[in-house]
Each structure stands twice: as structure tokens, then as C-alpha cells.
Amino acid sequence: MGAGKAHRNWGVPGDVSPDARATNSVGDLQRRVSGRAGAVSPARRGAFEALRLVEERRAYSHIALRQVLNRLGADRRDSALATEIVQGTLRWQQWLDEQINAKSRIPITRLDAVVRVTLRMAVYQLYKLRHCAPHAVVHDAVELVKGTQPRAASYVNGVLRTLERQQETPPQPRAAESWEDPGNPEELARRTSHPTWMVERWWSWLGPEATIALCQSNNEPPPLALRVNLWCSSVAEVMESVREAGGEGRPSPVIPGVLRVSGVDVSRLSTFQSGACSVQDESATLAAWTLQPEPGGEVLDLCAAPGGKSAHLAEWMKGTGRVTAVDIHPHKIPLIEQTARRLGLPNVHPVCADGRDAPSLGIFDAALVDAPCSGLGVLRRRPELKWRRRPEDIQDLVKLQGELLAAAARAVRPDGILVYATCTVCEAENDGVVEDFLAGPEGADFDLEDPAALWPDPLGQMTFSTRFGRQILPFHFGGDGFYYARLRRKPSGAQRGIRRD
Ligand SMILES: C[S@@+](CC[C@H](N)C(=O)[O-])C[C@H]1O[C@@H](n2cnc3c(N)ncnc32)[C@H](O)[C@@H]1O
Incomplete structure (x- = not known):
């Protein structure tokens, strides 16, 4: 497995050449010079506002960042730095708090949210983003606090100056490093x-x-993958558009029809706008590979918004048949509609309903339950979940997941396929839910099948086989942490949904 060779290296992550450091400092300076006195760099302003939304309003970091950066009209470079600061600060929050607590007379948990957020993001930059000039980091932190908590400005200045003056950065593991024995x-x-x-x-x-x-x-930055709409385009066409836009792309080594890209604003790609591709993590594309819907079939996607997997299923069916894309939240239905419209998919039918009422929606050849979950497989993208999730949440999620799976099962025809998926790394929400399902009244009609038997070749060896399904971990091939179980209703099994015709 990929734990890597044990070695010790207390170097600073994100270290770059002195040139890169100088270039960035000049950029910081130019912006400051061109702005009013006390101005803050747009990237830090964006990061600060997004982190406040996460801290004070429990926003998701990726949504908060998108909103804030759009509002500020941030360019690509500022957006990239703001994203790095937000994600890094959230990823390393506990470690940052330790450093701050060591120098602050008030424990971080007792500080005002604005002060807390400012200190965390500044310390993250001082210790982990060596390309950020320390004087600019401290200056901007003080200015940001002055805007909302003027009386705390000198306090923030004091803590940061003490940390900045520290001769040595505290011991910190490189993200890619492994230890011989963490012990416990x-x-x-x-x-x-x-x-x-x-x-x-x-x-x-x-x-x-x-x-x-x-x-x-x-703790690694997440990769960006584009799933090509093979129904109407090709990998070569999308690759060309990425290059034209100044980005880099290469075909996924594990999943046909997927590109790994960098250096592009996907929403501006000609092929994205024309519906030739979608942003989808490589592990998430395996939902369609696991379900393998037949063209012309009736497919139920029970937890569908924003519609990424519904769209892939609909493309897989070449625009034929029907994907009934259900979500409980009315405000998310337009997201499914927009996705289907952009991709030109006539066979996606969004429905706002509680998935636990699935049997009232008809009888289907196949059903996907991409269940709401703790999201512990996507911590690279949503690092705030580390600190937001509580052990008690798991119990409630397991109950809902079991109910959704049982309801979907009742809507699957004899010999039909039922796929259970999550983007989490949590045994109770994965194998635990499938185990309970199989032991319950609906489960008796179903047999397990190995999802990996249907996946592109190397993935069977690269992923974990669990008691009832397959667990993907982010280090297996770079995709998010996902779980898939595939079940087939026995040909003789009496299905319990309502026949549509
Ligand atoms: C993991 S996300 C689905 C992602 C989606 N399949 C995709 O690929 O874009 C889970 C979804 O389940 C929805 N959900 C939560 N409870 C539900 C319920 N009782 N019935 C139907 N949908 C539900 C949430 O609104 C959320 O959009």
C-alpha cells in the first residue's frame, strides 16, 4: 500500500525558489502601491471573507470562495492564491491553533471569530506558503482586523510579529512524508x-x-478532472480546448474518457460551454461504470443534485431512455436542470421528492443511491468537514442511508441493478449500511456483485475490496475517497414499486 518509504524531513511544505518568492512580493507590492493606503491584497481579502463565512455561517468553503471571488472580480492568480490560503488554513487548522496558542495569552477558541480567522490564515502563510512575503502577510492581517475589530489589531500584530521573529519554523511534516511509526x-x-x-x-x-x-x-490539494461527454465529443477535442486556453491536460491513466487538467478556468473552456465535458472527480465517474445502464432503460438516481452522476448516466445511455433524477431540496432542482441543459441531455428528468418515497416513482431497471454522507472521502476539497463533523452525526446518516437504500430497492425490477455509493471513508456508512440492508426484508431479494469487475482494468487491484463492496481511498490513484456496492435483484424477486404504465 501507498504509505511510502519512511523517512524524516522537517522541511517546510510549499517551499519555492527565492525567485518565486521575490516575484510574488513584487506583485503584492504593486497592488498595494496602486491601491489606497492600508489596502489589502485581493487574494487575502477574498480568503478572509470566505473563511469568515465558513467560520461564522457554516458555509462550505468551495461555495463561499466561489461567491466571494466572483463578487470581488478576482483574476486567476488572485483566485489561485485565495484558494490555497483558504484550503490550507482549514486543512491545517488544528496545527495552526497549536502554534497560535503557544504565543497568545488568550486561547484561540476564546478569540473573536474575525481574529481567529485572521490569525489562522496569517500563520498558515507565514509557515506554509514561503512564497508570501512575511511583512505583507502581517500587514494585511492587521488591516483586515482593523476593518471589523480595530481594538484587536495591535494584539494580532503582536502575536504575528512574535511568530515571525521566531528563528526557526516549528517542526512540521511535509504532506508527502510518512513516518516510520506514528505510534498511535x-x-x-x-x-x-x-x-x-x-x-x-x-x-x-x-x-x-x-x-x-x-x-x-x-492534506494534498485535490486534482481537477474533466469527464468527456463521449456521446457527443472526444478526449482529443476537449484536450485541444484545454491547451488553447493555456492549460495543461493529460488523459487519466485509470479511467477512459477522463482528463486530468490544471491551469484553466473550466467554466470558460469552449468545450465546457458547449457541453462536451463536465467537472467530475475520477472516483465519482465510477458510479456509471458500476451501474452500466442500458440505452433506452429506466434509471432512478435517488440523490441526484447537482446532477453530475445523473448526467453521466444519461450520456452513457446516449440520450435515450430516462434518468429520473430525484432530490429532496427544491432549490437544488434547477442545478440538475442546468447541468442537463448545458450537456444537451433530453433524458434527464428532475423530480423534487423525498427519496424514501421512491416506490411511488415507478419501477426501474436500475437505481443509484449516491447517499448523503459524512464526506470523509472528500476532505481534500472540503477540509472544513474535518472540524464540523461529529461522531454523533454518523448514526443519523446511517439511518437515512439505510432508509434510502431500502426505498430504492423496492423500486427496482426483478434482475434489475441497485448501486449504493458514498463519498466517505467510514465503515458504518458503507459496508455497515449494506450489511443491515442485506439482513432486512428488502435485502433478501438481492445478490451482491463486485463493482470492480465492471471497472477499467487496473482499478480492481488498486482499490480495497471490502466485505460488501469496494472502498477507494484518495491515495489509491488520486481520485476522491468513494465507496460502491452493486446489488442485483434476484430474477424471481417480487418488486414492490408502482408500475409506471
Ligand atoms: C452526495 S449528494 C449527491 C451528488 C449527486 N449524485 C451528483 O453526483 O451530483 C447527496 C444528495 O442527496 C440529497 N438528499 C438528502 N436527503 C435526501 C432525501 N431524503 N431524498 C432525496 N435526496 C436527498 C442532497 O440534497 C444531496 O444533493
Whole structure:
């Protein structure tokens, strides 16, 4: 497994050449000179506002960032730096708090949210983004606090100056580093900035080696993948458009029809606008590979918004048949509609309903339950979930997931396919839900099948086979952490939904 060779290196992550550092400082300076006195760099302003939304209003970081950067009209460079600051600050929050607590007379948890956010993002830049000039970091932090908490400005200045003056940066693991022996889950949680309860669960389920690799990969920036709409386009066409836009792309080595890209604003790609591609993580594309819907079929996607997997299923069916795309939240239905419209998919039919009422929607050849989950497989993209999730949440999620799976099962015809998926790394929400389902009244009619038997070739060896399905971890091939189980209703099994005709 990918825990890597043990070696110790306390170097600073994100270290870059002195040239890069100088270039960025000049950029910072020019912006400041051209702005009013006390102006803050747009990237730091954006990061600060997004982090406040996450801290004070429990916003998702990726949504908060998008909103703030759009409003500020940030260019690509500012957006990239703001994203790096927001994601990094959230990823390393626990570790940053430790550093701040060591120098602050008030524990970070007792500070005002604005002060907390400002200190965390500044310390993140000082210690982990060596291309940010320290004087600019401290200046901007003080200015940001002055805007809302003027009396705290000198306090922030004092803490940051003390940290800045520190001769040596504190010991910190490189994200790609592994340790010979972290000893125990508590120590691993501390070193990699995760909640202990989370790491303890992984440790006892996956073992130390996989847990180390998982914690490290959770702290890496997430890759960007484009799924090509093979119904109407080709990998070559999308690749060409990425290059034309100044970005880089290469075909995924594991999943046909997917490109790994960088350096592009996808929403501006000609092929994105024309519906030739979608942003979708490589592991998420495996939902369609696992379901393998027949063209012309009736497919139920029970937890569908924003519609990424519905669209892939509809493309797989070459625009024929019907994908009934259900979501409980009315405000998310337009997202499914927009996705289907952009991709020119006539066979996606959004429905606003509680998935637990699935049998009232008809009888289907296949159903996908991409269940609401704790999201512990996507911590690279949503690092705030580390600190927001509580062990108690899992119990409620498991109950809902079980109800959705049982309801979907009742709507699947004899010999039809039922796929259960999550983007989490949590045994209770994955195998645990399938185990309970199989032991319940609906489960008796279903047989398990191995999803990996249908996946592109190397993935069977690269992913974990679990008791009832397949677990993908972010270090397996770079895709998000996902779980898939595939079930087939026995040909003789009496289905219990309402026949549509
Ligand atoms: C993991 S997300 C689905 C992502 C989607 N399949 C995609 O690929 O774009 C889970 C979705 O389930 C929806 N949901 C939560 N509870 C539900 C319920 N009882 N019935 C139907 N949808 C539900 C949420 O609104 C959320 O959009």
C-alpha cells in the first residue's frame, strides 16, 4: 500500500525558489502601491471573507470562495492564491491553533471569530506558503482586523510579529512524508491535523499504514478532472480546448474518457460551454461504470443534485431512455436542470421528492443511491468537514442511508441493478449500511456483485475490496475517497414499486 518509504524531513511544505518568492512580493507590492493606503491584497481579502463565512455561517468553503471571488472580480492568480490560503488554513487548522496558542495569552477558541480567522490564515502563510512575503502577510492581517475589530489589531500584530521573529519554523511534516511509526492514532491526528476520533476510526478499520497514507493524502490539494461527454465529443477535442486556453491536460491513466487538467478556468473552456465535458472527480465517474445502464432503460438516481452522476448516466445511455433524477431540496432542482441543459441531455428528468418515497416513482431497471454522507472521502476539497463533523452525526446518516437504500430497492425490477455509493471513508456508512440492508426484508431479494469487475482494468487491484463492496481511498490513484456496492435483484424477486404504465 501507498504509505511510502519512511523517512524524516522537517522541511517546510510549499517551499519555492527565492525567485518565486521575490516575484510574488513584487506583485503584492504593486497592488498595494496602486491601491489606497492600508489596502489589502485581493487574494487575502477574498480568503478572509470566505473563511469568515465558513467560520461564522457554516458555509462550505468551495461555495463561499466561489461567491466571494466572483463578487470581488478576482483574476486567476488572485483566485489561485485565495484558494490555497483558504484550503490550507482549514486543512491545517488544528496545527495552526497549536502554534497560535503557544504565543497568545488568550486561547484561540476564546478569540473573536474575525481574529481567529485572521490569525489562522496569517500563520498558515507565514509557515506554509514561503512564497508570501512575511511583512505583507502581517500587514494585511492587521488591516483586515482593523476593518471589523480595530481594538484587536495591535494584539494580532503582536502575536504575528512574535511568530515571525521566531528563528526557526516549528517542526512540521511535509504532506508527502510518512513516518516510520506514528505510534498511535492520537499522534497521527496531531501531526496531520485531523480530529482524533476520525483517525481512531480509520486506524482500527484500515490499520496504521493505510491510515497514515490517508491522513497525508487528505492534506494534498485535490486534482481537477474533466469527464468527456463521449456521446457527443472526444478526449482529443476537449484536450485541444484545454491547451488553447493555456492549460495543461493529460488523459487519466485509470479511467477512459477522463482528463486530468490544471491551469484553466473550466467554466470558460469552449468545450465546457458547449457541453462536451463536465467537472467530475475520477472516483465519482465510477458510479456509471458500476451501474452500466442500458440505452433506452429506466434509471432512478435517488440523490441526484447537482446532477453530475445523473448526467453521466444519461450520456452513457446516449440520450435515450430516462434518468429520473430525484432530490429532496427544491432549490437544488434547477442545478440538475442546468447541468442537463448545458450537456444537451433530453433524458434527464428532475423530480423534487423525498427519496424514501421512491416506490411511488415507478419501477426501474436500475437505481443509484449516491447517499448523503459524512464526506470523509472528500476532505481534500472540503477540509472544513474535518472540524464540523461529529461522531454523533454518523448514526443519523446511517439511518437515512439505510432508509434510502431500502426505498430504492423496492423500486427496482426483478434482475434489475441497485448501486449504493458514498463519498466517505467510514465503515458504518458503507459496508455497515449494506450489511443491515442485506439482513432486512428488502435485502433478501438481492445478490451482491463486485463493482470492480465492471471497472477499467487496473482499478480492481488498486482499490480495497471490502466485505460488501469496494472502498477507494484518495491515495489509491488520486481520485476522491468513494465507496460502491452493486446489488442485483434476484430474477424471481417480487418488486414492490408502482408500475409506471
Ligand atoms: C452526495 S449528494 C449527491 C451528488 C449527486 N449524485 C451528483 O453526483 O451530483 C447527496 C444528495 O442527496 C440529497 N438528499 C438528502 N436527503 C435526501 C432525501 N431524503 N431524498 C432525496 N435526496 C436527498 C442532497 O440534497 C444531496 O444533493
